[in-house]
Amino acid sequence: MRVEDIMRKTVITVNPTTPIGEALLLLRANRIRHLPVIERDILVGIVSDRDLRDALPSRLIVHDDDETVLQKPVADIMKKHAITAHPLDFIEDAALQIYEHKIGSLPIVEGNRLVGMITESDLFSSLIELFGVNRPSSHIEVQVDDRVGMLAEVSQIFREAHVNVSSVIVYPCKKANKKNLVFRVQTIDPRAVMQLLTDKGFTVIGPTEGEVFL
Amino acid sequence: MSRNARLIYSPDYTQYYFNDDHPFNQRRLLLTHDLMSSFGILTESDILAPRLATDEELTLVHDPRYIQFVRDQGHSEKELPQAGSYGLGTEDVPCFANMHESAALIVGGTLNAVDAVMKGQSQHAFNPAGGLHHAFSGRASGFCIYNDCSVAIAYIRKHWNARVLYIDTDAHHGDGVQWSFYDDPNVLTISMHETGKYLFPGTGNTTERGDGSGYGYSINVPLDAFTEDDSFLDIYQELVSKLVKGFKPDVILTQNGCDAHAYDPLTHLSCTMKIYQEIPRLAHRLAHEYCDGRWIAVGGGGYDIWRVVPRAWTLLWSEMSDQPLSDQPLPKEWLERWQPQSELPLPPRLFDEGFPAIPRRAEITEKNRLTLERAIMYGPTGTENSSK
Incomplete structure (x- = not known):
């Protein structure tokens, strides 16, 4: 820009x-x-x-x-x-x-x-526009190893799930050799893409402080 | 028998149908209608049929080009190339045949509810198919094609020039309605929802307060994930009671999405059926206190269509039609009819019990209190008005 x-x-x-x-x-x-x-x-x-x-x-x-x-x-x-x-x-x-x-x-x-x-x-x-927070979207945060190709691998999963990404931010993580990728995606229902990410072994960070009893 | 309330209902509502795997499924209305009937609180004379909203009515909020596109797309075999730019043909809002007609029927249902109430046919009316609060003027979003709430409010403003209080307790922020009336001081929009930190649509911060002369007339209370009944109701009751007093509406429109329930697969709130008794109870009382009873309710989100939606909206109707239901087993015939079709065991009783406490309860409760204080800081609360 x-x-x-x-x-x-x-x-x-x-x-x-x-x-x-x-x-x-x-x-x-x-x-x-x-x-x-x-x-x-x-x-x-x-x-x-x-x-x-x-x-x-x-x-x-x-x-x-x-x-x-x-x-x-x-x-x-x-x-x-x-x-x-x-x-x-x-x-x-x-x-x-x-x-x-x-x-x-x-x-x-x-x-x-x-x-x-x-x-x-x-x-x-x-x-604000770059972060994508001004458009309807869900927030998905993935913790990945700090090495070549991780963003591509994760992006591929969004493609498979037919989910349009409106913004991506890569930021450093407190843990050594890790990075956090934050995506804002245009969907109200991110379950499928989160499941795919988990299945492929990625750590998805969500609101997990507490118990979900389903 | 004539009651003070009408239910706007037709099995045709299920034509608003995306696909088998889609979480938004109006089949939930068949289950709900059947549960109300099985409880013996709904008769044919309570029901009004919906109608198709006209283009003129939809245009109160929606861009005529968008309406035309939705109609063309619904009559086309293939997906039209511009679909994406209208938010259609996505995973959230896939295209389907006759999408204009089925979406316009939902809007027309809410307009029939408005007519029934504003023309004095009944004091209250409930359109469980409505509540599609995410749709924008020229764009579909979050399962919503046309925004029946926004159209209904604009319709009330146009024909009756009434002050409208909109209360949205869906777990998702009522963004479409908020932005439609962001600069209008005659429409107070209140949205209580799970914080947009993770959840769609991400907006609904306390700092979204309205613009220009509408500043202070958009209220947002983003609740922490895993909020439970007591905190939810504590915030709701204080919030709504204070604002209704200061705003003095002529009519109340409530959006009653029931996805704040712990069972809901899309959200992270931890409420039980109790809130779906208490939310309409207060709205009902305030409508009588401030608006000569004028109260229109619509549905909204609710993605556990077996275990949550039928019970929640049956409770709403029982409150609205003055036929209170206490906790009791669900009617046997209803369970027998629907259990074979549900993958999950249906709940045995009207209310829930035995959900374990959330470990962070105290912290969440305190955080929600702070959020409430911030949310109403510039809103039309009774106290502020009296000092002016």
Whole structure:
């Protein structure tokens, strides 16, 4: 999945000359936290809600120049050299950038031209989609040996059972030399596929804490 | 003899039939109808026949293209190429002949139940074939082709502009109904189900609360696997009593899937027949207290068609028609008629006994209490309304 698939293309922006007060109103009205600063489509900086709040007069101490602060241009406080990504970047790389730099959003640029924006919550919503939890499905978790071909073997069983898989996650297991495969499958009745998995000697992890008496 | 309740029933309901190996089997309705009759609590005058829902009625919820496709597919020998994109032709919802007509008959049954109640013919009505709560506007899901619950609610909204309380106690989340009315503050959907951690459809978290002006009007209580009667009923009674008080509905629609029973092969809850007496009992009482008696019940899930469904829905009808049944042996003729066809021994009595306790009971009970608190935090409970 690429950044261009999930980025917002309509971006609320300001110019370097936009007054700080106006930028604040934009943030509040649109319930956003970041404003790219552009000059004729070219990205020249970014201001966050925190930058703006830092620039604000104190609520506790009244100064003579309080009003003038709100009139100052955002150019005075914006961060130049914003961290950016490209529309063709993979979303996992964008996620890594956001995580490593501890930032909340990434302006997306082609050359220097601003073409979109992604935020933490856009990435979260993609993550939910990748996990497949937003579509009707059952969860099947299989513990397998950590060696070549296990995913293929297990997948083959889903094929035999005619069960459509909507997402797969491979994650490490606490036990040495094991891995957990988590599938979300489009069926309300996973009994057949679970039986097949068990018959082939795989460990299916289910809600087993308790007794079933049938 | 005229009663306050009607049963919507026809043996034609069994035409909603996927295949011999499929867990969803409306043959359970024949067993249920026969058990009610054998107990002597059902007579011909109690029964209303279902009708076919019209396209116009189905369109209240469903995409006209989807309806047309279901009809075409049901009249086609071969599986049509677009079937998969409509959620059809899958292991869950295989295609079968005349699928439109048999699914529309179930919806029409629920609409007849609505008409009987909303037009004052009877105070309550029960369509055991209904409760197909997983179907979406343009897609079949989880054994369900058309969503009779959603269509019925939309129909009530359109013709009577009434506030509808929907209570879903199926072990699976009532996702189709929830998403149909997610932004509507005049429809309060309550779903109590086994947690979606493992179980289909995976949704039904407490945090799914509705959207826009409908925020707070979708309530979800995902119960821990292996929840037993006492915890189930404790949560149900507190949840429903509080919400009905705050919401003040004009009519109650209950989805009475009975797959939370320990015998059910698809789920992991550990309840007994007791809850299928208590669930309708409270709904019945609240309908009289808040809605001049207006209560429509539909069936739903229930995949132990021999040992669970007939008893559960007989108990529902006995409650609805004011003919209480206490624990007693099942009628001999019923057992004799059906035992030869069932692989498992049929239960000897109306209620269950002797299920061993779940080892984690205390932990599960506590967890469910916490879930309940979270679930109703933003819901229309009586207390919150009084402070506004």
